[in-house]
Amino acid sequence: MxxxxxxxxxxxxxxxxxxxxxxxxxxxxxxxxxxxxxxxxxxxxxxxxxxxxxxxxxxxxxxxxxxxxxxxxxxxDAGLPRAVGFLLFGAAYVIVLPFAGYVIGTALLIGGVALYEGAARNWTVPAAAIGGGVFYWAIFVKLLGVHQPVGSLIQGLF
Amino acid sequence: MTTLLDIIRLLTETPLVFVAIAGLTWGILGGALPGISASITMALVLPFTYTMDPAQAIALLACVYIGAEYGGSIPAILIRTPGTNSSAATVIDGYELNRQGRAGEALGISLMSGVIGSLFGLAMLILLTEPLSWLALAFTPASYFGLGILGLSVIASMSGGSLIKGLAAAIIGLMIATVGTDPISGVTRFTFDIPDLLGGVEPVLVMVGLFALTELMCQSGSTTVTQLNQKIRIKLPSLAVMNKLKRSQFIGCILGLFEGLTPGGGGSIAAFMSYNEAKRWSKTPHLFGKGSEEGVAAPEAANNTVASTALIPLLSFGIPSSNSTAVLLGGLLMHGLIPGPRLFEQSAQVIDSIYVGSFIAIIAQIGVGIIILPACIWLVNRPRPYRAGFIFALILSGIFTLNNSLFDLGIALVLGLVGFLMRLAGFPVLPMILGVVLGHMVESSYRRSLVLSGGDHMIFLQDPIAVALLSIAFIFVAFSLSRELREARKAKIEEVPS
CATH class of the missing domain: 1.10.287 (Helix Hairpins)
Structure with a gap:
């Protein structure tokens, strides 16, 4: 009501x-x-x-x-702050992407969300995050030829 | 006119075969994940079709729909959790068969009944769609206005018990559709000098935001653990069993056809109705609820029939009757394809690809369904936190692919929040999507009609097609309103004794 x-x-x-x-x-x-x-x-x-x-x-x-x-x-109702918190990872991804680039941005997103959703804090989280970032990069950028942000950080390094 | 040679060429064309099987595989995997409905599975892949050939893109989406309808039955049978809404009826006897150690049989019956339903649905799609679409040639702008209003009237049956909330959601959808350039005068509306908004808000962003992101947000923090037995294998039914199931499959096919053609129908209603009817006509009704094979066959035949027959009103008139067909309409519009007779004339390749791709997917479903089951079980068994992270990354990557725009990501995230708040407040999201998808058609045809009539609204009552369509829309809304009032009165009466 x-x-x-x-x-x-x-x-x-x-x-x-x-x-x-x-x-x-x-x-x-x-x-x-x-x-x-x-x-x-x-x-x-x-x-x-x-x-x-x-x-x-x-x-x-x-x-x-x-x-x-x-x-x-x-x-x-109890899930509202939690759900908004989840969405903030997406907002952070939008902010980080132009700077960190697609691979690092995606890895950070996967790792961050996994931890937020209760994954155990061990080596699996960074492994899955890095693996996920590279996996998506290979599929989108290399296999499908889709342009994704390289990131000023990576551009500055190379 | 499509010749047999065209069909053979399409059948033997490697990309279409590849697209059909890829779509089917993706659909089965998505449908098998609890909480990821057929429409979400389609919405997830929608942005990636942006750069594809339109014919292949639409065929891919149609095949995803077919796969998701079968995929939904896998967790329904194995863990008593329907992967999609339309597989909810399969839980009743499918899970009971699993408890009796007959999970492989139940999956086999589900697979074969789904194939039969899909083939029947495809035959109806081929037979009925084009003749119906020719009706649209006689359409004037006033008729199109009536058609748009009829499409919006689906809201009445999709409002989840509150017509006010359904209508409000649709109005908000229509408001989103007004963003961008005005279709008649060309002035900009609600763009706030942001170049990214000049073209309006793409329906695909609304769909991904409201379906996929909202679902992820709702599942956030969930502690539900699902574990499947990795050793289960599909056992296809023998001819004797299939013969025993033909009555229930027939019921499923007929009700699936009827529900697919009805605005606001859909797989869930068809599945539950056919379960009830199969029980009524069964020689062994006492087995229903206790592990009846017919109790799996009927709903699976029904929801798979709907996956094809729901495309009939969509391709003929552009009326999406469910979430999944709304996503498919989004795909058509994204590629500049307008449903109706011109689609059959000017983009026959797209129609042929849908038919041939669907046929390939249905036949391949038998093999792919068997091969992919271990992968489905593996996927469902992945820890939820990682699954959420990977799906979120996939959604955001897909949205960026559309226009290489971070602004699009922002819009989708905002819409995800809007969808979550709407769900929290009990507002249905489909009316909002219908508003976004049909808004442009409703406004431009309304205003064009008035330009033609010199501002006289009688034009809508002088056009017989417009009158017929507006009358049907009125009946739909009146029927839903009376049902809502009846239910409210019933609830009041039940409340009195307490």
């Missing part, structure tokens, strides 16, 4: 922000009757209505007579 209330508020916020951004869409002499901003405006309004409906439905829902467990403490 609390989730639906928060979701409804988020939908209203998204609708508001999107509507204000759509006001910045430039007019064009080539434009038709609806215009480039026509659909965005309509979408923002519909989303706001849906958000309001969701909030209304949640508030109007009959309160159960028996004591219920608060849904904010279920398993998914």
């Amino acid at each position: 609390r989730k639906d209330l928060i979701s409804g508020l988020v939908l209203l916020a998204v609708a508001g922000i999107y509507y204000s951004w759509s006001g910045a869409i430039a007019d064009s002499t080539l434009s038709d009757e609806v215009g480039a901003a026509g659909l965005p405006h309509a979408l923002a309004v519909v989303l706001a209505i849906l958000g309001t409906l969701l909030i209304g439905r949640t508030l109007l829902a009959r309160k159960p007579r028996t004591v219920t467990v608060d849904d904010s403490t279920d398993e998914s």
Whole structure:
């Protein structure tokens, strides 16, 4: 119930922000009757209505007579910080890639994620990480001919 | 017109054979990994098809779909964990057979029933797709608008019990589709002077972000340990057993055809429906749930039939009826291929490759299925932390391959977070993907119609095809809404005694 209330508020916020951004869409002499901003405006309004409906439905829902467990403490909620932490490895990969290059970046990603996900801290982690980096490099760059970042670090060394 | 010589040439062409078997193998491996659905398996390989020949790329995706449907039954039978949603019904009797020491037989029945279902589905795909697609020649911009709305109406049956949330997800998808250059006037929208956004957000990024990255995030921290017996071997069923199973396989094929054609249908519904019907028509219904061979054959024939028949509405009209076909539509659009009669006329090679590639994959499935089983078991037995690291690296490498752009990686990561938050709040992701994929078609056909009519909305009621399509869409939504209201009322009544 609390989730639906928060979701409804988020939908209203998204609708508001999107509507204000759509006001910045430039007019064009080539434009038709609806215009480039026509659909965005309509979408923002519909989303706001849906958000309001969701909030209304949640508030109007009959309160159960028996004591219920608060849904904010279920398993998914507990996993939110963990899941965001997982995603941060991806963000770090994006930052590191232009500097460290594909092989080192990929090795760091595989090793970091493995440790984060609970792999035992022994020689297997660096071995799998380096092996994984080289394996993907061989497949993408050498076998498939796909361009991947070399990295300023490697370029500086050679 | 495709000649027999064209088909023989395609059959003997090494790259297509290679592509079909590679797609099938990848599909089986992906499908066998619990939590990695058919659509995720397809989304993972989608970025790598960007540089491929379009015909081979689409054939590859179709073969991945076929492989994943079979692959999903492997953990369903061996560890009571369906690899894909559509193999959930296989768990009931497949795992029971495994407990009785008949895992090899169950895998063999699953494999052969899947092959029969796939062949039936492919025959229907070849017979029905092209005639249906010719209907699209009579389409005006108003008809295309109706078609887009019909495609979006799938949302109603995919909203997971909350139409409001499904519609909101679709609206957000449509909002993402508005990023980039306006299709009529050419002005830029929501690009914030970032050159990477001028072309809009590619559907493939949305799919990879919402399906694959979200799934990895959801599995993060999971302590579930899966261990398979490395010594299991597939035992193909004898002719006598196959004869005994023909009724349940037939039921699976027919229901698979029906569900594949229905927007919002899909392998899971087909599998459970055929399990129920096979039990109803069985001479030994008491064995269902206790290790019935028919209980494995029916759902496997059904979900494999759907893997082909779901392509019928996709290739004819561009309507994706499931997550997997939405990914396939993303693949078609990525290569500039628009479903409909022009696809059959102008890109006949692509259609032939789908047919021939699928045929090769289905036949090869028998051999590959047997050979690859140890590899599947090895893969499932890898420690989860390493598996997560390797899959994450594969996803990010694939996204970079699209445009050699770090910005794309950022978009996919943000969408992964959005998908995770949506799942947390109980919002379905498929409507959002449909919004992204169909958004451009809906907006441009709506506005073109109004340009033609001088701004008169009656154009949508004067076009018979548009009226028919909009009416069907309305019925879909009304039916889903009434079902939702009925279920809510039922839940209220059940709540009262407590």
